[in-house]
Amino acid sequence: MEWINKKIICIGLVTIVLCLWSGVSFGDFDELGVGARPVGMGSAFVGLVDDVHSLYYNPAGLSQLEYKQFTSGYGRLFWGLDDGTNLGNTFVGYAHPLKRLGGIGVGWLNLGLSGLYQEDTFILSYGNKLFSSLSAGLNLKLLYKRYNNNQYTKTDPLFQEKGYSKIGFSVDFGLLYNFAANIFSGLCITDIVQPDMNLGEREGLPLGVRTGIAYRDKVNLINLALDAGYEDGEFNISAGAEKWLSGKSVGVRGGIDIGSNGFKSFSLGGSCQVSALQIDYAFIYPLFGLRETYGSHRFSVTLRFGSLKKTVSEKEGLIPRETGIPETSLSEEENIEEMRRYYYRGMDYYERGEYEAAIAEFEKVLQLKPDHSQSLRLIERAKERMKIRE
Amino acid sequence: MNYRTGKLGKVNRRFQFFLLLLGIIVVFNVALLSAGGEGEGEMLAFNTSEEGLAPPGESSLAGRGVGNWGYSSPSGFKLNDGYPRPRVFTPNGDGSNEEVSFEYENINESSIVCCIYDVKGSVVRQLDIVESGEDRFTWDGEDEQGNIVPSGIYIYQIEVEGQTINGTIVLAK
Numbered sequence: 001m002e003w004i005n006k007k008i009i010c011i012g013l014v015t016i017v018l019c020l021w022s023g024v025s026f027g028d029f030d031e032l033g034v035g036a037r038p039v040g041m042g043s044a045f046v047g048l049v050d051d052v053h054s055l056y057y058n059p060a061g062l063s064q065l066e067y068k069q070f071t072s073g074y075g076r077l078f079w080g081l082d083d084g085t086n087l088g089n090t091f092v093g094y095a096h097p098l099k100r101l102g103g104i105g106v107g108w109l110n111l112g113l114s115g116l117y118q119e120d121t122f123i124l125s126y127g128n129k130l131f132s133s134l135s136a137g138l139n140l141k142l143l144y145k146r147y148n149n150n151q152y153t154k155t156d157p158l159f160q161e162k163g164y165s166k167i168g169f170s171v172d173f174g175l176l177y178n179f180a181a182n183i184f185s186g187l188c189i190t191d192i193v194q195p196d197m198n199l200g201e202r203e204g205l206p207l208g209v210r211t212g213i214a215y216r217d218k219v220n221l222i223n224l225a226l227d228a229g230y231e232d233g234e235f236n237i238s239a240g241a242e243k244w245l246s247g248k249s250v251g252v253r254g255g256i257d258i259g260s261n262g263f264k265s266f267s268l269g270g271s272c273q274v275s276a277l278q279i280d281y282a283f284i285y286p287l288f289g290l291r292e293t294y295g296s297h298r299f300s301v302t303l304r305f306g307s308l309k310k311t312v313s314e315k316e317g318l319i320p321r322e323t324g325i326p327e328t329s330l331s332e333e334e335n336i337e338e339m340r341r342y343y344y345r346g347m348d349y350y351e352r353g354e355y356e357a358a359i360a361e362f363e364k365v366l367q368l369k370p371d372h373s374q375s376l377r378l379i380e381r382a383k384e385r386m387k388i389r390e
Numbered sequence: 391m392n393y394r395t396g397k398l399g400k401v402n403r404r405f406q407f408f409l410l411l412l413g414i415i416v417v418f419n420v421a422l423l424s425a426g427g428e429g430e431g432e433m434l435a436f437n438t439s440e441e442g443l444a445p446p447g448e449s450s451l452a453g454r455g456v457g458n459w460g461y462s463s464p465s466g467f468k469l470n471d472g473y474p475r476p477r478v479f480t481p482n483g484d485g486s487n488e489e490v491s492f493e494y495e496n497i498n499e500s501s502i503v504c505c506i507y508d509v510k511g512s513v514v515r516q517l518d519i520v521e522s523g524e525d526r527f528t529w530d531g532e533d534e535q536g537n538i539v540p541s542g543i544y545i546y547q548i549e550v551e552g553q554t555i556n557g558t559i560v561l562a563k
Contacts, residue, residue: 028542030510077509078545083557087509087543111509113543116477117560147562152476156486158562198541198563200482232540234512261512286511290547292554 028197029119029143029205031190031231034091034109035073036298040269040282041240042255044225046186046212049176052095052302055105055125058188058212059137060176062095062103062127066348069095073280073300080294086114091300093123102128102135120144133179139172143197143205158200168195170205185213190231206232218351219378221248235260240267247385248353249273251280264288269298273353278302304352339368343375355382355389466497467550474546478560481531481538489528490559492548496525500551504529507545514539531561538563 035053038045045053049061052069075089093107105125112118120143127137146165153159174188187210194204208231215224221244229236240255251271258264269282280302285295346361359382362375369375470493479487496502502519506529515534519527529546531538541563547556 028540030508030542032510078511078556081545081557082555085558087558111543113558113560116558117543147478147560150476150478152487153478153562156480157484158480158482158486200480201563203540203563259510259512263510263512265511289505289513290507290511290545290556293556 028145029121029191031208031210031229032075032077032089032111034075034089034093034107035071036075036269036280036282036300037242037251037253037271037278037302039075039284039298040253040255040267040280041223041225041242042227042238042257042265042267044212044214044227044238044240044255044257046174046188046210046227046229047176047184047214048212048216048223048225049184049186050216050223052093052105054103054127054137055093055095055107055123055139056091056109058174058176058186058210059105059125059127059139059172060135060174060186060188062097062105062125062137063129063135063176065095065097065103067097067304068306069302069304071300071302073298075296075298077296078290078293079297080292085116086112088112088114089298095125097306102126102137116148116150118146118148127174127176133177135176137174137176139174141170141172141191143168143170143195145197147199162199164199166197166199168197168205169193170195182216182218183213184216185211187211208232218347219381221245221351233261234263236263244271247355247389248351249389253282262289276304276352278304335368339365339372342368343372346375346378350378350382353385355386358382467494467500467502467553469494469548469555474557474559477558478562479531480562482563489530491526491528492546493526496521496550498551502527502548502550504546504548507547508539509543509545511545514544529559 033039033043034056037051038048038053038057041048045057047058049058050064052065052071054061054065070093072092073090077087077089081087088111090110090112091107093105095103095105097103103126105123107123107125109121109123110118122142122144124140125137127135129135144165144167147153147159149164153164170190171192172188172190173192174186176184176186178184190208190210191205192207194207196202196204208229210227210229212225212227214226215222217223223242225240227238229238236257236259238255238257240253242251242253244251249272251273253269253271255267256265257267264287265284266287267282267284269280271278271280273279278301280298280300282298283295284298286293342361342364346358346365349355349358349361359379362379362382365372365375473494474490474492476487476490479490481488492504494502499521501521504517504519504527505513506515506517508514515529515532517527517529533539539561541561544559544561545556546559547554
């Protein structure tokens with residue numbers, strides 16, 4: 001796999017250098033982030049992509065979905081502007097795992113300025129594994145923007161001749177690589193075809209490049225992420241951390257986002273999970289530049305549904321490598337495969353806070369390998385968490 | 391107990407779907423409200439004028455914390471009714487709506503700084519206003535390098551006498 005590593009690094013570097021020379025500028029259909037959970041982590045999500053928001057941040061993440069997910073979220077940006085305008089950001093998305101064929105997703109993103117301007121992005125997304133540790137994904141996007149008619153636009157030759165709306169198509173491409181246990185790296189290139197979304201003067205949307213690295217500790221329920229991006233002549237670095245508490249029923253997170261053009265913000269967020277339903281909130285406040293607003297607020301509701309068992313038993317790939325299960329003897333191959341299935345299924349139950357089910361799965365591993373240390377440890381932890389919950 | 395099984399599981403699932411539906415309804419209502427049909431003039435209607443609620447399109451913005459709440463500003467600065475205008479401008483050389491204009495009253499002749507930000511919050515342009523008695527300044531859609539910025543939503547922030555006035559404008563190309 002070393003040659004793949006080198007290839008990915010080369011492709012990434014070449015893309016970044018090309019972007020630096022392209023000299024594009026910024027504006028509409030900007031990457032403002034979606035979902036209260038990713039935005040609560042400073043939008044550092046390209047390497048993490050472990051939920052339905054993959055279809056926005058990095059479509060390659062769809063390859064590792066274990067169950068169907070639906071999300072609906074709204075963000076009020078820069079609340080409290082003096083002119084009373086309402087700048088809102090809505091995202092609705094659905095992601096569907098396709099067993100051995102990866103995952104597919106659809107989404108709708110809207111950015112609206114009350115009474116003046118609207119942007120809509122409709123996303124069709126697909127992600128699948130290329131190799132056991134490497135996934136790729138593609139977004140096909142329909143872009144639509146419209147200006148509202150008012151006393152000034154009515155007499156403006158631009159709107160008279162070109163109308164009030166514009167449609168375009170675009171493509172994003174993403175990669176996700178699990179290069180070490182619990183460590184993932186991602187790359188997402190947005191608006192590769194650089195569609196022209198102006199009414200008059202021709203000008204393509206800028207190409208965006210975003211890379212990220214994430215550490216997922218499924219046992220301690222901690223996620224750490226660091227992203228770096230380039231778009232419109234502007235560099236951006238964001239970092240975020242997330243910790244789940246009380247048996248994954250409560251989550252807290254925070255992040256920072258720093259841009260080279262004087263942009264700095266911090267974000268704080270939280271989640272409440274009731275079984276398969278998750279409610280997220282995030283607060284984002286600029287540390288530099290824009291002042292005296294009440295910050296940006298994001299709220300989203302996510303539902304996971306469908307049978308986990310159907311997918312887990314059939315999926316392989318982007319999962320932690322350090323299971324402690326031996327991989328040597330071919331004569332024990334079936335036995336080992338069975339143990340892996342129990343172990344991963346147990347991990348998934350554990351992550352979802354279903355500790356009784358998780359313990360049952362880990363005990364099945366112990367029946368096959370009584371000294372399996374990870375299963376023993378996780379049974380202990382699951383029991384501790386059950387006590388805390390009680 | 392596994393939430394997927396048993397009567398409790400069914401009740402749980404119904405509760406989740408109820409909450410989800412509630413969440414979706416709330417989200418869409420808020421989104422629809424945000425997209426709602428406020429016209430350019432109506433959006434700028436603030437109860438800041440001495441005569442009371444200004445009619446649509448004839449409003450004023452004074453210092454921070456004044457606009458929506460209707461008490462008078464200690465600042466000697468205020469934006470005139472209906473400004474900035476036009477809220478959607480098109481700097482394309484056709485002679486129509488080439489720049490966005492800010493007209494104001496500056497009783498104390500204080501120094502004024504206006505910063506333009508993109509919708510992410512990055513600085514696009516800083517305008518240092520030299521007091522010339524005209525009580526008006528404009529933004530022609532150019533960034534610091536003299537290039538016309540891409541179409542999209544921009545946020546202006548005027549700072550004067552330690553107070554801040556901000557709002558949105560749209561550039562179309």
